[in-house]
Amino acid sequence: MIRMMTISGIILLMLGITGIGWLLLTPSGSNFRYLMADTLITTQHRHWAKYIIGQHELDVRVQQYQQRFNAMGEERDTHEIHTQSQPQPVDTAVPVSTQPEEKPLVEIEEISGTGYSGYVMTVNDPTKIRIGVPAKQGRGERVRSMVERTGAIAGVNGGGFADPNWQGNGFQPIGIVMSGGKLFYDDLGKSKSTQVVGLDRDGKMVAGRYSLSELEQMGVQEAVTFQPRIIVNGKGLIKNAADGWGIAPRTAMGQREDGAILFVVIDGRQPGHSIGANLYDVQQIMLERGAVIAANLDGGSSTVLVNDGHVINKPSTKSSEGRYLPTAFLVFEHPEQATISNVWNGLGPKDIDPGKW
The missing domain is CATH 4.10.280 (MYOD Basic-Helix-Loop-Helix Domain, subunit B)
Incomplete structure (x- = not known):
């Protein structure tokens, strides 16, 4: 023995x-x-x-x-979109049964790969997207709550925020927040530019490093700060998985040439369900679906996808609702009717305690 x-x-x-x-x-x-x-x-x-x-x-x-x-945010994007959002004339010479079907505003596809599972949400009309923000000062708001309160039909978590000890209240964004063409929040300080992810007035996606004056000249309407951009001018910027910044829950946004916006949402940190993905995985998912530009959004425990009033994915948080956040990309049938007020009006970065609930 x-x-x-x-x-x-x-x-x-x-x-x-x-x-x-x-x-x-x-x-x-x-x-x-x-x-x-x-x-x-x-x-x-x-x-x-x-x-x-x-x-x-x-x-x-x-x-x-x-x-x-x-460096990945420096190259200037030159992609153009040819949106399908305008109603197409019906050709009376063609039988109705063979007319192209109008696509739904939102389509959701389940995806999976080595060690991960998640979703791709396609928004076929990019002009239907607005940046949502919390309703009350002092703390962020969960995405499902933003969706229900504003009358949106879908939502995905947005930009970064100050998060002391990963226990932050989700109220202080990092960088900038723009919604409806207005600058809601600016924490650039002496910096002249920031990495943004957003949309201009025509629904063209904007991602990369820009100054506020450049964003204004470009007609950017919706924007948050986050990085890195992973696709520009149709090419992937991450060479391999080793450069993919580890394995984690992920959220990313991209756009096809037809204008459709792609949101990739991947669960993580849940053995038996989904461990997570690296940014190379996300990049390849985007490229396979025709993205010509794409950028990373806040992931980790912030990753959440809401559709028809329900959280679709499984956030890596104690609550199935996900975290309190400062921003979300919201999808509306009629975005011009959405009321989104500047919750940071009159507040500067020094006026906010991101750790106080």
Whole structure:
């Protein structure tokens, strides 16, 4: 009995030494360590990554990603859209049964891949999208609540926000917020530009680094700050999965040449359901569906998709409703009738405590 235990102990020790050697001394082991570190960087446990790659490498990794994301927003987008939103004349010479069917405003498709599952929501008329914001000062609002309150038919989480210790109240956005062509919030400080994701007055998607004056000249109506842009002028900017910033719940927005907007929503951090995806996965999902421009939105525990009054996905939060957030992309049958007021009117960044509920 003692002999068997000794042999078992030796075998376990050898396996442990072999495993450590693989992690530290082989290219595949090193890639796995950085994948684990990148995944932790996207969570509230970012500091744990130092035990995998070291504090210096962690600091370098975060800085490299920031520099890379900034560079990915620099190329000027030149894509054009040819929207199908206007009613098409009926050709009386063609039988009614063969006339092209009018697409629904919103279509939802389930998707899955290695380790992840989620949805693609297609909005066939990009001019039907508005940025929604909370109703009351002091805290954010869940997307389903925004959808119900404003009369929207669907909604997806939007831009980033100040989130102390990942317990923030969701009320202080990062960067800018524009809705209905008006600047609701501006936290640029001395910065002259920011990475934005949004739409202009014609429904053309805008993503990349722009100044406020450029956004005004471009006629941008709806916008939030987030990064990185992952597709521009029809080409993907992320070369491979190793550059995909770890595995996490994801939300992203893209646009096809016909003007349709694609929202990719992927669940994560839920073994047995969906672990999550990297940004390369998201990029490829977009490219496969014809996106010519696409950008990352706030993911992680913020990722949520609402349609017909229900949360469709499974957010990685204690509540099935998801988090309190400052912004959401909302879809309306009649967006011109939506009442969306500036909840930050009269408030500056210094007037908001993002950790106080």
